[in-house]
Amino acid sequence: MHLNTQAIVCAVLGHGEHGAIARLMTHEAGLLPGYVRGGRSRRLRPVLLPGNMVQAEYRARVPEQLAQLSVELVHSRAPLLAERLPSTAIDWLTTLTAATLPEGQPYPALFNTLEAVLSAVESANSARGWAPSVIRYELLLLAQLGFALDLSHCAGGGDAGDLAYVSPKSSIAVSRAMGAPYAERLLPLPGFLTGGDAAPGWEQIAEGFRLTGYFLARDILTGKLADICETRERLIERLARAG
Template sequence: MEWRDEGVLLAVRKHGENAVIIEVFTENHGRHSGVVRGGAGRKQTPVLQPGGQIEVVWKARLEEHLGAFSAEPLRSRAAQVMADPLPLAGLTSTVGLLSFSLPERETHPALYKSSVSLLDLMCVTDAWPLAYLHWEIQLLEVLGFGLDLTCCAVSGTTEDLAYVSPKSGRAVAAHHAGRWKTQLLPLVPCMIGDSVASNAEIAEGLRTTGHFLEKWLAPSLGYRALPLARRRLVERMFRISAV
């Protein structure tokens, strides 16, 4: 068995004395793992950085085997964001959530393309946090936990949408929230169309998506908590928005 593809490096872990096992998210083969011989050496270590774009060739005797990768760098991203803690936190949260949530070897071409676009955006502009918020909404949708933010769950109106039900994931209009509004999650305008948003608004949106990632997605995977990288990103977003 052999195939060639391009992908985002999600994770690297030591394997034996001089090898590593890497996880790569590719367009045509999904999240896929394999051994890189010599991956722990001085030549390969700078190449095998999470968030980087690499070309891989995977080989195995049988399809169900772990197999071995050879990897060639296409572009590094960690080096470009290393000097700024916020995009670095965004990069580690993105690859962390992909590694955490994607079923192995299941393809998600649309999510792959948006993930690559998001990671590239982090390297060139400060405007990426809103794209990241929409990426988390897409991740929930792709994995079967989509939110319905198109109309009010109570009346069906598309006006004055201000909250999200933590139980159903459906939008609720402000005038229908009543005494329950303290138990509802915020539906900030940038989640449903506004193309410009403050860091404070985006942080509130991440509080909402985080609820569903933690209460819906994580338990379905047998986990109790989200990756620490995601929590660090949200904490940093709230600190920045408070300045």
């Protein structure tokens, strides 16, 4: 196996005295692990930071073998690690990706979106500018793993142009009129997820995180994976303080 491609660093684990096993998100092959010789050295530690874009070269004699991985920095997001909100967002996005995706399966849409969200975190003037993108990434990840929410029509046949809720059972949107009598049992659907409100306020952003959080916890982040929810909760707490 030989692959030379750009990749996003998602997780790094020390291995042996000086090496590291890095899990990178690639466009061609999805999440791929590899052994980086000297990965914990002074030279490579700043390269193998979650969120960084690297040029990665994987080499393995057989597909079942852990590949030898060499990396060169393409774009560093290290300066963001000194800022609490951006660093927490990067931590959550990369942790979620590394923890949930099966290895060796291509998810080009996730790769492209992850890089776009990381770039938004890096360039937006405030967290309000990038927080909705984090929610959209969570929705996409749910969909790519087979747990898509259907936000295109009303589950009860109501007005598809006035969707206001999501059924926690069917994962399908519900219109305002059809859902009003059952509002306490439904999840609010913020307008920016259905095409409106291009610049949502903090209340809608909070609703978006509650929506995706419900389905992530129900369908994906179960068992041992539930432990990573602490990082997500920390991000939401810091976003609330920022708002």
